[in-house]
Amino acid sequence: MLDLRDIKIAMDGGDLAANFVVPARQKLAVLGPSGAGKSTLLDAIAGFRPMHAGTILCDGAEITQSPPEQRPVSILFQDANLFPHLTVARNLGLALRPDGGRLSPDAAQQVAEALTRVGLSGYDDRKPGTLSGGQQGRAALARVLLQARPVILLDEPFAALGPALKVEMLGLVTEVADRLGATVLMVTHDPEDARRFADGVILVADGQAHPPQPTQEFFDDPPRAFVDYVG
Amino acid sequence: MALVSLTLGPIVAVVLRAGGLGAIGPGDWHAFRFTLFQALLSAGFSVILAIPVARAFARRRFAGRGVLVTLMGAPFILPVIVAVIGLIAVFGQNGVVNAILTTVGLPKIDVYGLHGVVLAHVFFNLPLATRMLLQAHLAIPAERFRLAASLGLGPWAFFRTIEWPLIRRIAPGAFAVIFVICLTSFAVALTLGGGPRATTVELAIYQAMRFDFDLGRAAVLAVMQLALALIAGIVALKVSHMDGFGVGRDRQVARWDGRSLWARGWDAAWLAIAASFLLVPLGAVILKGAPGLALLNADTYRAAGHSLAVALGSTALCLAWAFPLASKRGELLSLAAIAISPLVLGAGIFLMLRPYVNPFSMALPVTGLVNALMALPFALRILRPEAEAVEADFARLRATLRMTRGAWLRLVWLPRLRRPLGFAGGLTAALAMGDLGVIALFADPDRTTLPLQVYRLMGAYQMEAAAGAALLLLGLSLALFWLFDRGGRADA
Numbered sequence: 001m002l003d004l005r006d007i008k009i010a011m012d013g014g015d016l017a018a019n020f021v022v023p024a025r026q027k028l029a030v031l032g033p034s035g036a037g038k039s040t041l042l043d044a045i046a047g048f049r050p051m052h053a054g055t056i057l058c059d060g061a062e063i064t065q066s067p068p069e070q071r072p073v074s075i076l077f078q079d080a081n082l083f084p085h086l087t088v089a090r091n092l093g094l095a096l097r098p099d100g101g102r103l104s105p106d107a108a109q110q111v112a113e114a115l116t117r118v119g120l121s122g123y124d125d126r127k128p129g130t131l132s133g134g135q136q137g138r139a140a141l142a143r144v145l146l147q148a149r150p151v152i153l154l155d156e157p158f159a160a161l162g163p164a165l166k167v168e169m170l171g172l173v174t175e176v177a178d179r180l181g182a183t184v185l186m187v188t189h190d191p192e193d194a195r196r197f198a199d200g201v202i203l204v205a206d207g208q209a210h211p212p213q214p215t216q217e218f219f220d221d222p223p224r225a226f227v228d229y230v231g
Numbered sequence: 232m233a234l235v236s237l238t239l240g241p242i243v244a245v246v247l248r249a250g251g252l253g254a255i256g257p258g259d260w261h262a263f264r265f266t267l268f269q270a271l272l273s274a275g276f277s278v279i280l281a282i283p284v285a286r287a288f289a290r291r292r293f294a295g296r297g298v299l300v301t302l303m304g305a306p307f308i309l310p311v312i313v314a315v316i317g318l319i320a321v322f323g324q325n326g327v328v329n330a331i332l333t334t335v336g337l338p339k340i341d342v343y344g345l346h347g348v349v350l351a352h353v354f355f356n357l358p359l360a361t362r363m364l365l366q367a368h369l370a371i372p373a374e375r376f377r378l379a380a381s382l383g384l385g386p387w388a389f390f391r392t393i394e395w396p397l398i399r400r401i402a403p404g405a406f407a408v409i410f411v412i413c414l415t416s417f418a419v420a421l422t423l424g425g426g427p428r429a430t431t432v433e434l435a436i437y438q439a440m441r442f443d444f445d446l447g448r449a450a451v452l453a454v455m456q457l458a459l460a461l462i463a464g465i466v467a468l469k470v471s472h473m474d475g476f477g478v479g480r481d482r483q484v485a486r487w488d489g490r491s492l493w494a495r496g497w498d499a500a501w502l503a504i505a506a507s508f509l510l511v512p513l514g515a516v517i518l519k520g521a522p523g524l525a526l527l528n529a530d531t532y533r534a535a536g537h538s539l540a541v542a543l544g545s546t547a548l549c550l551a552w553a554f555p556l557a558s559k560r561g562e563l564l565s566l567a568a569i570a571i572s573p574l575v576l577g578a579g580i581f582l583m584l585r586p587y588v589n590p591f592s593m594a595l596p597v598t599g600l601v602n603a604l605m606a607l608p609f610a611l612r613i614l615r616p617e618a619e620a621v622e623a624d625f626a627r628l629r630a631t632l633r634m635t636r637g638a639w640l641r642l643v644w645l646p647r648l649r650r651p652l653g654f655a656g657g658l659t660a661a662l663a664m665g666d667l668g669v670i671a672l673f674a675d676p677d678r679t680t681l682p683l684q685v686y687r688l689m690g691a692y693q694m695e696a697a698a699g700a701a702l703l704l705l706g707l708s709l710a711l712f713w714l715f716d717r718g719g720r721a722d723a
Binding site: 083101147 | 628
């Protein structure tokens with residue numbers, strides 16, 4: 001469970017405010033116009049952006065002041081989710097050994113299983129640059145699986161993929177999230193993504209991140225700000 | 232921080248020692264004026280001559296152009312003493328130029344004194360000025376040339392609209408940087424200057440310490456030099472962008488100007504003059520040095536060993552410093568080291584060590600230390616942009632993965648910065664290998680470096696052995712640079 005209590009995040013064009021609870025195991029789409037602060041919201045939850053006010057709790061524990069590396073959060077960015085000079089296996093291994101040490105046979109087994117789960121078995125020794133965009137996305141998701149943290153934040157990591165690949169990725173995200181029992185917040189520009197994948201929608205517009213609304217309800221009676229943006 | 236205390240400590244020592252000893256003789260004032268005058272001439276000639284050379288490089292395509300542009304960077308890692316040997320071989324008493332002058336019945340020229348000092352400084356800094364201007368030329372958007380061509384601008388209009396603004400933007404900075412470099416240059420003044428009429432402040436410090444053992448006067452001179460260089464350094468920093476030290480990126484831009492026969496001939500002439508001015512002395516070192524290699528004795532080889540040790544030590548120290556300093560603030564801090572002359576630092580360290588140990592026994596470590604300090608600004612110049620890029624690209628990923636400091640350094644930082652590290656390491660090693668500065672203050676016969684050994688052989692009029700040792704020094708410097716740079720490039 002993720003609890004945002006009256007938070008205010010500094011943005012270029014004024015603050016972004018949010019005050020709501022995300023129940024555990026929910027998968028939410030974060031929708032809204034460009035520049036409204038969708039990524040800002042995720043950055044604040046992940047600890048990459050300071051807040052003016054408010055507190056963030058995760059499963060009852062306050063994380064407002066925690067540095068990014070101490071938050072129970074894994075995040076995928078738009079790009080640069082893998083170190084280009086390290087092999088896929090080495091990249092994934094870092095999730096289990098952040099000190100970069102040698103993996104135990106157990107851990108190596110885990111890495112291999114995670115790769116199999118995302119359909120990349122046998123790609124251990126490849127460098128990310130030799131993989132397609134979809135494969136890179138899958139490798140990054142395999143690492144999220146290994147990180148096994150209760151909150152997963154996705155900042156449009158699949159924006160550059162074609163429609164078919166994106167559908168495949170969303171399926172994979174669902175699978176990973178269900179397996180971990182994790183809460184997911186995914187930024188997207190595409191209402192279709194939200195319909196396909198999300199239990200609910202967080203609308204970010206006009207300096208406000210609105211509380212999540214069930215997906216069906218949201219699209220049946222879309223809020224004014226959303227209609228303006230979709231046109 | 233260690234760096235600050237290392238830089239400031241010796242200077243404080245110098246100032247303390249100088250306090251109350253305000254005795255500056257007329258000779259010292261002369262040295263002061265000579266220092267300014269030669270730096271002015273050197274910087275002026277370097278920049279003025281660089282203007283047509285850089286333009287010729289910018290608008291001509293010819294076989295060997297790339298090699299020649301690369302060679303323009305070579306004087307930077309060329310040991311001063313090697314260049315001096317080459318210049319003497321060409322312009323000296325028995326050199327090529329004088330041989331020609333004699334046959335046509337003109338009087339001989341003398342390479343020692345003001346001419347020689349300025350000549351050597353131009354030799355080293357003409358390429359630097361050329362690179363700075365050339366980079367600016369290559370940064371001109373291709374559209375502007377197309378526009379100029381479609382407007383049918385004549386040569387004069389072209390110069391006014393495109394080239395003159397560029398010169399006005401770059402030349403003052405180039406002049407200032409070269410002026411500072413020449414203010415603090417020691418080895419050139421030591422080898423080609425000297426005598427009461429051609430003594431720089433640096434040389435006067437050296438003479439006060441070495442021959443008169445007048446530490447008080449040396450300290451006063453050091454303060455004088457420090458003030459001079461700091462003021463000039465601050466001015467240089469303000470007006471320049473310090474471009475042209477790194478790896479030049481060479482871009483090919485289609486141009487339509489300068490296609491007349493006259494313009495072609497003009498450019499060709501400048502390129503030929505610049506190339507021969509740089510290459511003939513180097514060729515002379517190789518020609519004269521090859522037979523001299525047979526004359527190398529055990530002392531020279533020992534000196535070479537010392538030099539290698541100093542160079543490797545300096546490189547390790549410099550790169551270790553560069554790690555935490557690869558930021559904007561660190562770079563500004565280390566830039567102070569460009570203006571502070573090694574001789575002043577050396578003199579300060581000498582004063583600090585004297586109560587505790589025999590300073591002469593510390594000659595090699597002190598040399599290594601000062602060399603590392605001197606190379607640091609260049610190393611940071613190369614490393615900083617890349618280090619910041621790595622930080623910008625991967626800092627968030629590092630945090631979300633909870634990577635430890637060690638893992639970050641070993642798995643990301645070092646591998647991603649391998650190329651600039653190799654380049655910076657090569658530069659430092661070559662600079663340290665060829666340095667003839669502090670070592671001259673401290674050295675006794677048992678602890679010489681190879682550049683000092685070359686100087687001693689010259690002083691003993693063993694010119695052939697000196698040329699041989701210079702060739703050895705040249706080879707070692709280039710080899711060190713090549714090995715480090717190569718190590719950074721070899722793909723893992």
